[in-house]
Amino acid sequence: MTEAEWLACDDPGRVNRAPAFKWWGFAEPLARPSSRQTRLLAVACAGLVVDRLSFPGAREALGAFERHADGRCAPADLRAARVVAERCLQDCDRRAPVERRHNYPGAYPAERKAALLLREAGRTEPNVPVGQRWGYWDCLGGHCPAAAGLVRDIFGNPFRPVAADPAWRTSDVLALARGIYDEKAFDRLPILADALQDAGCDSPGLLNHLREPGEHVRGCWALDLLL
DSSP: OOHHHHHHOOOHHHHHHHHHHHHTTOSSOOOOOOHHHHHHHHHHHHHHHGGGOOSTTHHHHHHHHHHHHTTOSOHHHHHHHHHHHHHHHHHHHHHSOOOGGGOSGGGSOHHHHHHHHHHHHHHOOTTSOTTOSTTTGGGGGGGHHHHHHHHHHHHOOTTSOOOOOGGGOOHHHHHHHHHHHHHTOGGGHHHHHHHHHHTTOOOHHHHHHHHSOSOOOTTOHHHHHHO
């Protein structure tokens, strides 16, 4: 896959594998995705479809899984959220049983697909990266292009890695970046780009990513780079 193909790809499975190409012989290997990145990608993907779920507490459970990725969720809250995710899936099966002959994700009702993604967001571990389990991306249905954008937002461009200059991390830049991350105020990313330019940043990859209108989530590589 070339850089142009990676940037244009709407298949999250292929985009998610692109960083691995670096591990297999490219000149500048990337570090393997961290467990935090893995969990935040699963949360972001589930967030695309969580509105399909009518089970009480589903969205709150997803919030707990996001806090867990950042080490901010109490163990009791995480356990409770995982219970909600399991019960949500059971509720889907009770109301619309899945026939064994159709027991693959592409044939599931939309709500059950969303429930599977919610459960995945709560149990993703670093030894099984999100998207490598059988049928994972099938659960997204028409949301696959958006999920491909999430992969790019979290992992960054493997063909053009960016290194941060410590001089860019001024007090204004760090305060803006922390506020955007904590408040999920991604509409303020262009303001952060302006502050970075004022601090001497001349990286087109970083500045363009902060200014582009695509989806941004917690785990965004540009914010992580600064924080």
